[in-house]
Amino acid sequence: MFLKELLLKNRSYRRFHQDETIDASILKEMIENARITPSPSNLQPLKFVLVNDPEMNRKIFPFLKWAGFIKVWNGPEEGERPSAYIIMLGNRKISTHLEWDYGIALQTILLTATEKGFGGCAIGSCDRDKLHQLLEIPKNLEIGCVITLGKPKEKIVLEEVKDDDIKYWRDEDDVHHVPKRSLKDLILKTVTV
Numbered sequence: 001m002f003l004k005e006l007l008l009k010n011r012s013y014r015r016f017h018q019d020e021t022i023d024a025s026i027l028k029e030m031i032e033n034a035r036i037t038p039s040p041s042n043l044q045p046l047k048f049v050l051v052n053d054p055e056m057n058r059k060i061f062p063f064l065k066w067a068g069f070i071k072v073w074n075g076p077e078e079g080e081r082p083s084a085y086i087i088m089l090g091n092r093k094i095s096t097h098l099e100w101d102y103g104i105a106l107q108t109i110l111l112t113a114t115e116k117g118f119g120g121c122a123i124g125s126c127d128r129d130k131l132h133q134l135l136e137i138p139k140n141l142e143i144g145c146v147i148t149l150g151k152p153k154e155k156i157v158l159e160e161v162k163d164d165d166i167k168y169w170r171d172e173d174d175v176h177h178v179p180k181r182s183l184k185d186l187i188l189k190t191v192t193v
Helices: 003-009 024-035 054-063 098-115 128-135
Strands: 046-051 084-090 119-123 142-152 156-160 176-180
Touching (some): 003 098, 024 046, 024 084, 024 098, 046 098, 054 084, 098 142
Antiparallel strands (some): 084 142, 119 142
């Protein structure tokens, strides 16, 4: 699969075929791919917790907040929940610029998931204290985000932003629409030969 194809298939999926598991070896491959990517000053401050155990998945789920723009939806129903999670952790004693590492690793993990026929969503809105406690995460590691993973069970459509409204939404057929700004809106200036 070419990069553009991967990028178009790599959406923020929030509903999954919960019974389709992701093997631990695939989760480890996602981290292996993230491991070999660049890290500012080569500090490599990230750690990861990998979960594909259904019982632990059930315990993690209530600590996540889903799709903030969709006010009448509290997240996927039983049967449509993630079959795996990767909790991305950072150590600020190693690096004070974790955002770079988080971004590079997150995109790498999600593109690997897409290549393997899975999908995911990065969730930053979560109860970090309860997740720290549940997963027995050392206090010196902050939770950057929780990556939900599974076999996608929803259709997502990209469309142009209208009237500067970037809010995603679902239509009457439960298709998830994601407005994207146009290329001309993103490029401030071009200085070329």
